[in-house]
Amino acid sequence: MATAGAKGGKMTMTTATAEMERMSIEQLKAVKEQTDLEVNLLQDSLNNIRTATSRLDLASTALHDLSLRPQGKKMLVPLTASLYVPGTLDESNNVLVDVGTGYFIEKTMLEGKDYCERKINLLKSNYDQLFEVASKKKSIADEAGRILQAKVKQLAPAT
């Protein structure tokens, strides 16, 4: 009995299609639903990465803007979301970078910009890798749907 666990994970497209042709309608439906769920999860992850990348971009732009401001410039400092306090800009050559798990590192403006660049590049490569995987899964899901429809049509004129 062919198991419904025969997902196209490591198989090439041709063997996956051959496997799916052999499955019953029930198993095929299960495989399609499973792959659809996986595609949705992957799409969500892709969206998350896109959001994170745009936030990093914003941070990078803000950094750059900060480096252009002269020392002693008057500014408004946010204390809460609705409370701003007037202040003056201290030297903008050193910045504190949040690197995760509660650690902050003091860096120069140049290193800070470099950090943002590095993170953005890392996210971009992750995005590309994930996109590959998501495309493959989507094509498997589409194949499953196509074969399912064909089988159902085959059955229909018989009944």
Next chain:
Amino acid sequence: MASSALREQQRDLENKANDLSKLQKDIAKNHQVRKKYTIQLGENELVLKELDLLKEDANVYKLIGPVLVKQDLAEANANVRKRIEYISAELKRLDAALQDLEKKQTSKKEAIFESQQRIQSLQAGKGKA
């Protein structure tokens, strides 16, 4: 009588089914905890990479509650490394637990199947008699 044997088998089946659903809940929880730890491990490794790039005299601060405390670079390195070790050990433990749970799940499913077959044959026997 045959009917009491049947009832016993059905009760046994119910118990086994309950055990199986508990096992499945445990497996789901294992997955959740595993996910959380994997994310933390990734984050800590990123931090370690950043710390490694720093020169000896760079300033490192740690956020402890609402307080930003200056930390020694060596100390920060040691802390992050220890945390990574701890999380890796936890993940290994979870892996072993997961394998054990999955083995139990498979054997439970087999036992349930056997139980169902026994019930079916009992019912068939009663029908004939």
